[in-house]
Amino acid sequence: MDSAQIVSLVLGAIGTSLGVLNFVIEMWKAKIRLRITPVAYYSGPNGYLTFSNSLFTEKVGLVPSIGVEVVNFSRFPVTIYEVGVAPNGRVSGGRQPISRYIIDGGEKLPFRLPERESLTIYSKHSINEFSITEKSLAYVKTACDKTVYGDSEAFKVIKRSFSG
Incomplete structure (x- = not known):
């Protein structure tokens, strides 16, 4: 093999590698990526007190309601087509959608969430209306039938307090 063939072989290998890398990157870009964070909230006369950490949930001592924050x-x-609680976690079946909800701005579901923006859906349901278990997760279902699940420290406190 002379030097021209070696250079051609190396450049061909580099080109092939870059082509495969570009394919992988483009596939990654085309994927739906949502962060689902269940939040505990309390409604008051001036709006909502929302939090996703466990410390504040335990200190307030009131019965919270559930909300779900979705970041695109x-x-x-x-x-976003449906939001709710999945009592059995990622196991299919038994999901409980939030049918009575509040979205800031008075929006309704289905809601088109632009890229790099977030939305919080607040449940009007009592927390006792949900079948909360230790495996429960919040979920969001998109219009293209993809379901994404999420958990948070505040939701873990709610699961410990209200499960079983």
Whole structure:
């Protein structure tokens, strides 16, 4: 093999590697990426007190309501079709959608969530209306039938307090 063939072989290998890398990156960009954070909130005369950490949940001592914060990390808008609690976690079946809710701005579901933006859906349901277990997770279902699950420290406190 002479030097011209070796250079051609090396450049061909580099080109192939870059092509595969570009393919992987483009596939990653086309993926729906949402962060789902269940929050505990208390409604008051001046709005909502919302938190996702456990310390504050335990100190307030009131019965919170559940909300779900959705952050769209995708590179395109995603339509949020359904939000709720999955008592059995990621196991299919038994999901409990939040049918009575409040969204800031008076929006309704389905809601088109632009890229790099967030939305919090507050449940009007009593926390006792949900079948909360230790495995429970909040979930969001998109219009293209993708379901994404999430948990938080505040939700873990709620699960310990209200499960079983």
